[in-house]
Amino acid sequence: MAAVRAVLGLALRAAPVPLLGIVLAALVTAALPVTAAWLTRDVLDRLAGAHRAAPAVAVPAALLAAVGVGAAVLPHVDRLLCGELGRRVGLLAQDRLYARVNTFAGLARFENPAELDRLRLAEQCGQDTPVQVVGAAVALAQSAVTVAGFVASLWLLGPWLAVAVLLGALPALAAQLRLARAWSEATLHTTPLERRESFYAHLLGSVQAAKEIRLFGTGGHLRERMRRDRTAINATRRRMELRTAAAQGLPAAVSAGIAAGSLVWGVHAAARGTLTVGDLAVLTSAIAAVQGGLTGIAASAAVAHQHLLLFAHYLDVTTAPPDLPVLSPARPAGALSRGIELRDVWFRYSEQHDWVLRGVSLTIPYGGTLALVGDNGAGKSTLVKLLCRFYDPTRGSVLWDGTDIRQFDPAELRRRIGAVFQDFVRYDMTAAENIALGQLDNAGRVAEAARAAGVHGTLAALPRGYDTLLTRAFGEEDGVELSGGQWQRVALARAFLRDDPDLLILDEPTSGLDPEAEHEVHEAIRRHRRGRTSLLISHRLGSAREADLIVVLQGGVVAERGGHAELLAADGRYAGLFRRQAAGYVR
Ligand SMILES: Nc1ncnc2c1ncn2[C@@H]1O[C@H](COP(=O)(O)OP(=O)(O)OP(=O)(O)O)[C@@H](O)[C@H]1O
Known part of the structure; x- marks a missing residue:
């Protein structure tokens, strides 16, 4: 009926x-x-x-x-x-x-x-x-x-x-x-x-x-x-x-x-x-x-x-009920001033799945960078999903300046976060639109964001400059295909467009880049990140070494944490991985 x-x-x-x-x-x-x-x-x-x-x-x-x-x-x-x-x-x-x-x-x-x-x-x-x-x-x-x-x-x-x-x-x-x-x-x-x-x-x-x-x-x-x-x-x-x-x-x-x-x-x-x-x-x-x-x-x-x-x-x-409980009225998500803490976070995708995170506790200090490293499947991207509140922890909590993020409106929380995801989207739209989607009311600053991500020269030189379609899917004569690394920079520019995010999440932001480009982009990220709270996920430990804190995730638990020198001295998992990667470069 x-x-x-x-x-x-x-x-x-x-x-x-x-x-x-x-x-x-x-x-x-x-x-x-x-x-x-x-x-x-x-x-x-x-x-x-x-x-x-x-x-x-x-x-x-x-x-x-x-x-x-x-x-x-x-x-x-x-x-x-x-x-x-x-x-x-x-x-x-x-x-x-x-x-x-x-x-x-x-x-x-x-x-x-x-x-x-x-x-x-x-x-x-x-x-x-x-x-x-x-x-x-x-x-x-x-x-x-x-x-x-x-x-x-x-x-x-x-x-x-x-x-x-x-x-x-x-x-x-x-x-x-x-x-x-x-x-x-x-x-x-x-x-x-x-x-x-x-x-x-x-x-x-x-x-x-x-x-x-x-x-x-x-x-x-x-x-x-x-x-x-x-x-x-x-x-x-x-x-x-x-x-x-x-x-x-x-x-x-x-x-x-x-x-x-x-x-x-x-x-x-x-x-x-x-x-x-x-x-x-x-x-x-x-x-x-x-x-x-x-x-x-x-x-x-x-x-x-x-x-x-x-x-x-x-x-x-x-008529489906909300997939995540949203408090009404929700507490306003204020500008970050102390840091973000994961407190004894346990997570699995459903009761039929294994635990992905098993009692993770860590803090991303305000204004500092936390680098998260670990093997494939260790749970790094899942942790990012919890930080953005795409899922709620099965147990434990994520605290934003001490307040559980479940108390905020998710949309408001996300307005305070800038991110480049590992599986970022390549929109079949123009170069300008691809970047402007990061913050539509900031579309006037597209070129500035592209410059910060080191892709301005490439985009400006396209047949119609920023108005060139980054796809040939629609049969447009002047649509172009960018390379993997150029796309990665466009995704980075999209994240940079966001006004001063309180938290910047970079999940493998340079995986598709050549070493020189990687260096350039890391410089750009470093400049952009300066003074900002950020989380960097990378398998390339060279880019993680300058983080304020490095956390090694293994099988859903924090296996090690500390500064680069401290972890090298501890001679544990991180030191082993770092030395193996470094040896690969000097061999
Ligand atoms: N949507 C999902 N449903 C069920 N299981 C998932 C889902 N997404 C990820 N997983 C599982 O969770 C575990 C952790 O995955 P996650 O993507 O967080 O790892 P990761 O550390 O980011 O790995 P990588 O370094 O390969 O990107 C994996 O075993 C994966 O199979």
């Missing part, structure tokens, strides 16, 4: 006038067949009886012609109105969906496959479902009006006829509703397969994967996997189509038997003179129309039912 209300609410809100037009057109269209049948009866009986004169037949014949014109024109009006309804509802539904998605403060819903499937279904349903449901409901009402008119007509010709034809259609209705549920379950089953299939399809056509696929010769293997998923999807659909045909076959045969019996009775009655020729015409139209109408009602009910079941996913997303 909630889904019905939501769909109607959307349609009414988005397109009240087209919706009213569709309902009116449907009601008129519904009345046309029964009107035509009775007018035909009138014409036939007048022709067969005493009133053969042209004037007597002219009026019902003219009305019959008008009904024919109406029947020809109305479907086109309906199609226009439905098109408009679809566009407006699609726009509103999409807008509401992404407005809701934007309110998800954390990352859990984007990193959980089940939630991603739901989001994908919601995207599909938001566009199509409301229109399909409205269309099915209107078609259902239209069929119901037509059927009611013809059942009344049958009743006049012989009450048992009306009852028999109605009862004959009930099994079809029940079968359709059962099938609707089965189809919606089948869609749930095929959605993850479709998501994986489109992942393979994307890989096979993507410029990023093209090199590896060709070099490793994995194209055939990926294509085979894609084919396997599509075959599984097809098998499910085939099974469902067979089931549909089997479930609909018997009820259709019952209805056809009843129709045939009724017709035989009608012909006999006309031969006996109990029914007129006109009555027989009405009977023939009525049997076909009632059966067609009832099948239409069953099909429309099934379509509406199936789409309403799918629409539940749209509602799940648009």
Whole structure:
């Protein structure tokens, strides 16, 4: 019921006038067949009886012609109105969906496959479902009006006829509703397969994967996997189509038997003179129309039912509770003045996953730099996610000047943080836009930020300077592709654009750079970082050595901490790693 209300609410809100037009057109269209049948009866009986004169037949014949014109024109009006309804509802539904998605403060819903499937279904349903449901409901009402008119007509010709034809259609209705549920379950089953299939399809056509696929010769293997998923999807659909045909076959045969019996009775009655020729015409139209109408009602009910079941996913997303608890009113996140502390932080992505952080305690001092180093998978990027409050710690807390960050509005907290993530985004937009996205109201300082990141010269020399598209994906002639290191500098400029962030997070900011560029960028970072509180994650220990504090994370626990010299003297894990890297350079 909630889904019905939501769909109607959307349609009414988005397109009240087209919706009213569709309902009116449907009601008129519904009345046309029964009107035509009775007018035909009138014409036939007048022709067969005493009133053969042209004037007597002219009026019902003219009305019959008008009904024919109406029947020809109305479907086109309906199609226009439905098109408009679809566009407006699609726009509103999409807008509401992404407005809701934007309110998800954390990352859990984007990193959980089940939630991603739901989001994908919601995207599909938001566009199509409301229109399909409205269309099915209107078609259902239209069929119901037509059927009611013809059942009344049958009743006049012989009450048992009306009852028999109605009862004959009930099994079809029940079968359709059962099938609707089965189809919606089948869609749930095929959605993850479709998501994986489109992942393979994307890989096979993507410029990023093209090199590896060709070099490793994995194209055939990926294509085979894609084919396997599509075959599984097809098998499910085939099974469902067979089931549909089997479930609909018997009820259709019952209805056809009843129709045939009724017709035989009608012909006999006309031969006996109990029914007129006109009555027989009405009977023939009525049997076909009632059966067609009832099948239409069953099909429309099934379509509406199936789409309403799918629409539940749209509602799940648009009415989902907040993924992270946000205090209301939240405490204002003040400018950092003492530092950020992780106090006995434990974290795992879900109860099914292992612990990633196991009792981490550390402090990023105000105005100082903390370098976080450690093996792959040690939990460094996860710790960054907790600092930005993309997740809450499973146990323990992250304190901002002594206040648990759960007490702040996440958006306000994030306005105080600048970051370059390891997996930064390459936006298919212009160079200026790629940087301006760091802080849209600071777009005037794009060149300054690019200069600080050492990429101004590169961007200014592009065919359209900062207005050059950094992609050739849209077929623009002067779109360009930057190198990995140039992109990294653009991402850095995006972070530098942010006005004086209280915390600067740099997760592998120079991993794609050549040694000279790395040195330059580190100089830029050092200049930019000066006096700022920052967290630097790097596998290149040469860039970590100047940090005020170095923390070595190993298997989710702090294995060592101290200054560079102190850790070298301690001759532990850090010293071992540093010496190995240094030896690699002087060998
Ligand atoms: N969204 C996720 N869901 C489940 N597990 C995850 C998720 N993200 C990371 N992990 C797991 O958490 C652990 C720590 O990952 P994390 O990315 O924090 O390591 P890292 O120290 O940054 O590694 P690297 O140096 O390779 O970047 C890994 O075992 C990883 O598989």
